[in-house]
Amino acid sequence: MQQSSASDRRQSVRSGVVWDGVRGVLGGEAFRDQQALIVDVGGGTGGFAVPLAELGHTVQVIDPSPDALASLDRRARERGVADRVSGRQGDLSDLSTLVAEADLVLCHGVLEMVDDPSASLAAIAGVLRPGGHLSLLVAQRHAAVVARAMAGHFAAARELLDGDAPAGRGGRRFTHDELVALLGTAGLRPEAVHAVRVFADLVPGSLLDLEAGATAALVELERAVATRPEYLPLATQLHVLAAR
Numbered sequence: 001m002q003q004s005s006a007s008d009r010r011q012s013v014r015s016g017v018v019w020d021g022v023r024g025v026l027g028g029e030a031f032r033d034q035q036a037l038i039v040d041v042g043g044g045t046g047g048f049a050v051p052l053a054e055l056g057h058t059v060q061v062i063d064p065s066p067d068a069l070a071s072l073d074r075r076a077r078e079r080g081v082a083d084r085v086s087g088r089q090g091d092l093s094d095l096s097t098l099v100a101e102a103d104l105v106l107c108h109g110v111l112e113m114v115d116d117p118s119a120s121l122a123a124i125a126g127v128l129r130p131g132g133h134l135s136l137l138v139a140q141r142h143a144a145v146v147a148r149a150m151a152g153h154f155a156a157a158r159e160l161l162d163g164d165a166p167a168g169r170g171g172r173r174f175t176h177d178e179l180v181a182l183l184g185t186a187g188l189r190p191e192a193v194h195a196v197r198v199f200a201d202l203v204p205g206s207l208l209d210l211e212a213g214a215t216a217a218l219v220e221l222e223r224a225v226a227t228r229p230e231y232l233p234l235a236t237q238l239h240v241l242a243a244r
């Protein structure tokens, strides 16, 4: 049996909850035995796009980085799904000119960096078919404040606290309530909110490397807390599935 690498193990802990949500949407009534048209905005090198194409769906990646798109192309060819994955250089703010329509839009780790999150969500809502879904993954503010304070960056933690300081190098951070309000303004209805990476970034990597079964147990623990509201403020990221 092939051994998974340390980076694969960490990735499975970080993205397990998000994958559960995305698979849930694709396994629902609308797509049973049917291909979905998926747009991955800021999809980068295809960490989601390529496995989704392997499930039989058609995926269009929009990303401003030519390097990321070259890696995406390589990965799609290596995995034999180049006919179902296309990459296009572009920005979320130009989505309506790049994409006609989509059943599912992934926007993972991008809203933090755009100039106008509200306009970006409206652009996504504009390309979703009626009944289509958005999978939105963003950095969560409270956990970022705690992380800065624990690293001794007290002034930076204080600046981040109320969310009105200019976005730093890592971009904006959002709270659950801010995100729900932004989605509502864009005409999108949140159906599920998940806490992502509640423990993953706190656990030393060596623990996963040394102890057999630790990765699977941590993935299970992340799953168990993902839908508990009391864990949302502790999560590094928030994942929202919203419907149009």
Ligand SMILES: C[S@@+](CC[C@H](N)C(=O)[O-])C[C@H]1O[C@@H](n2cnc3c(N)ncnc32)[C@H](O)[C@@H]1O
Pocket (backbone or CB within 6 Å): 041, 042, 043, 044, 045, 047, 048, 062, 063, 064, 065, 068, 090, 091, 092, 093, 107, 108, 109, 110, 113, 114
């Ligand atoms: C943090 S990475 C996330 C990659 C991928 N979505 C994932 O979850 O693994 C952010 C990606 O967004 C892209 N990006 C940055 N600004 C963007 C924008 N304004 N519109 C679309 N994509 C953007 C970057 O090139 C990068 O590939």
